[in-house]
Amino acid sequence: MIKIAILISLFLASTYLGFQTATVYDEKLKFYQDCTKFLKNIKSEISFFKTDLISMFDKFKFQSKFETLKNSIKDLYIQNKEFNIQDIKNIIDKTIIIDDDEKNKLAQMFFEIGKIGYYEQLEKISYYIQAFDEIESRVEQKKNKMMPFCKKMGAIIGVLLCIILI
Amino acid sequence: MLRDILPDFLNKAISFLKYDDLCEIRLRLKKPISVNYKNSYYFLGYGGLCNETDAIICSKEMIQTIISKASNFSVYAVNDELKEGYLSAGDGIRIGLTGTVVMQDDKVLTTKDFNSLNIRIPHQIFGSAYKISKIIFDENQNVYSTMIIGAPGVGKTTILRDLAVQINKIRKDINILLLDERMEISSPYEGVATLNVGTSTDIICGGKKDFNIINGIRSMAPNVIIVDEIGSKRDISAIEYATNSGVSIVASVHSKDIFEFQKKVEFENIVKSRVFKRYVVLSANEGKGTIENIYDEYMKPVLRFI
Numbered sequence: 001m002i003k004i005a006i007l008i009s010l011f012l013a014s015t016y017l018g019f020q021t022a023t024v025y026d027e028k029l030k031f032y033q034d035c036t037k038f039l040k041n042i043k044s045e046i047s048f049f050k051t052d053l054i055s056m057f058d059k060f061k062f063q064s065k066f067e068t069l070k071n072s073i074k075d076l077y078i079q080n081k082e083f084n085i086q087d088i089k090n091i092i093d094k095t096i097i098i099d100d101d102e103k104n105k106l107a108q109m110f111f112e113i114g115k116i117g118y119y120e121q122l123e124k125i126s127y128y129i130q131a132f133d134e135i136e137s138r139v140e141q142k143k144n145k146m147m148p149f150c151k152k153m154g155a156i157i158g159v160l161l162c163i164i165l166i
Numbered sequence: 167m168l169r170d171i172l173p174d175f176l177n178k179a180i181s182f183l184k185y186d187d188l189c190e191i192r193l194r195l196k197k198p199i200s201v202n203y204k205n206s207y208y209f210l211g212y213g214g215l216c217n218e219t220d221a222i223i224c225s226k227e228m229i230q231t232i233i234s235k236a237s238n239f240s241v242y243a244v245n246d247e248l249k250e251g252y253l254s255a256g257d258g259i260r261i262g263l264t265g266t267v268v269m270q271d272d273k274v275l276t277t278k279d280f281n282s283l284n285i286r287i288p289h290q291i292f293g294s295a296y297k298i299s300k301i302i303f304d305e306n307q308n309v310y311s312t313m314i315i316g317a318p319g320v321g322k323t324t325i326l327r328d329l330a331v332q333i334n335k336i337r338k339d340i341n342i343l344l345l346d347e348r349m350e351i352s353s354p355y356e357g358v359a360t361l362n363v364g365t366s367t368d369i370i371c372g373g374k375k376d377f378n379i380i381n382g383i384r385s386m387a388p389n390v391i392i393v394d395e396i397g398s399k400r401d402i403s404a405i406e407y408a409t410n411s412g413v414s415i416v417a418s419v420h421s422k423d424i425f426e427f428q429k430k431v432e433f434e435n436i437v438k439s440r441v442f443k444r445y446v447v448l449s450a451n452e453g454k455g456t457i458e459n460i461y462d463e464y465m466k467p468v469l470r471f472i
Contacts, residue, residue, distance in 0.1 A: 052240040077239050082173060082231060115234050117276040118245035119268075 007165060011158035018154015024097075025143035025150075027065060031096055032136040034066035035106070036129060043125045046118070053077065053114040069095045073110050085111045102135055168287060171235040171255050173228055175212065182214030189319075189454075191285040193224040193232070202319075205450060229280050236261055247348075248277045258288035258353030258361055288323065288350055290361050294455050295325045299332035301460055301468055302416070302444050307337055309390045311409055311441055314418040315427050316448035321455035322418040323394055325448065327351050327363055329416055330392055334364035342367040343388035345378045351394055367392075376404035383411055392416045399432055409441050423447055424461060437465075444468065 041060050045051040051059070057074035061067060072091045076083050088107040092098070098106070109128045116124065168185075169177045176199075180188065183203055190202035191210070198221030199210045209221035236255035237244045247253050253261040265280035302310045312329075316322045330342050330351075344367050346352045352359035352369050359369055368386050370378045375393055379401075382388060391408055393401075396417045405415050421427035424447050428437065436442065440463035447458040460468040 046242055050240075050243040050245070052238045052243050054238065054240075114237075114239040114241060115230065116241055117248060117268075117278055118242040119275055120278070121242040 014158030022150035030064035295328035310443035379404035
């Protein structure tokens with residue numbers, strides 16, 4: 001009886017792990033979707049109202065981990081201390097696991113924002129919208145491929161473990 | 167606040183100086199930083215004033231940090247100011263800047279690659295316009311249209327600021343409209359003046375002087391308009407419109423002395439038509455705000471002053 005209970009628990013744990021791994025891809029996709037949304041929003045805010053950066057950080061809210069990242073970077077600005085791109089990278093590391101290339105681009109984006117003139121800024125934002133759009137579609141493809149795979153793998157490993165232990 | 171816009175080490179260097187005596191901080195790319203302290207120029211080192219060899223050398227990062235902080239981390243939002251070569255940093259601090267001017271079809275788009283900054287720190291000196299206030303009222307206690315003439319840095323803005331206070335002290339029923347295009351007279355923060363500009367003073371911040379003069383007359387019905395640094399033909403047309411509407415103008419203009427002022431083509435007509443009844447010439451000979459002379463509308467020295 002105990003053995004059956006252990007086997008069922010093992011199966012459930014393995015399946016759960018599979019589902020959890022799958023949600024990482026979903027989270028990452030939502031993160032980039034929010035990032036692009038944020039960039040599009042600030043582009044129109046800058047074009048029409050020239051709203052200052054801190055107000056824009058407050059104005060737009062998101063459901064993904066991008067919200068945590070955005071708020072942590074806002075705190076950097078509010079503290080009014082000098083910071084460099086590495087400080088932003090450290091914040092990204094604490095918030096989400098992404099590739100180095102993506103991390104560099106994201107850090108560069110946050111570092112450059114607000115530091116250049118109006119026309120240059122709009123051009124830069126357009127560039128980043130395009131760049132993060134590409135990353136987003138890449139992440140979406142990966143998610144579509146990996147999510148069902150992870151879920152299935154979780155269940156299969158669970159079954160295999162049960163068979164081995166029987 | 168000045169310390170909010172400066173890098174930490176510069177704040178530390180400035181902390182060795184008396185804030186009230188600090189008028190300017192000049193940063194030139196790859197050159198020693200200098201300050202205008204007690205009306206003289208000195209080099210600035212990590213421990214305060216120093217000689218040239220010990221001075222802090224200005225880097226590109228320093229300039230960028232100051233511009234970024236002064237614009238509240240939103241350089242794009244201050245593009246209109248950058249086009250004009252300055253940046254208002256709150257508390258009346260104005261940063262003059264030079265760099266590469268980007269043009270398109272004869273229009274200035276922006277300024278970039280900044281290479282020099284002149285951080286000007288305003289100081290309110292109560293009573294600095296006391297003497298002037300005594301000779302700008304006519305026998306009916308109305309304010310004469312007055313032109314404050316002086317080279318850059320002689321204290322024209324400080325005098326204008328105090329004139330608003332002095333006029334209000336003498337006649338409380340006079341409505342003053344202060345046109346603070348570059349936000350250095352009243353130093354507004356969230357729309358509220360942080361420096362004293364009198365109790366009956368309405369303030370228009372930003373915008374163009376000519377537009378603000380005409381609209382200000384229509385909307386606020388002032389008795390006196392105070393405006394800094396006039397110079398363009400449009401400004402002068404607007405001033406003529408104001409004086410023809412019965413509004414007195416107290417304005418300032420860049421000129422070394424009355425003779426140099428008289429040579430300015432733009433002002434030829436208003437001098438001839440005697441729009442201004444008083445011309446006050448300032449210098450820094452005996453400290454900023456030294457009154458060199460006061461002239462009437464016929465360009466004759468005012469006897470009461472002499």
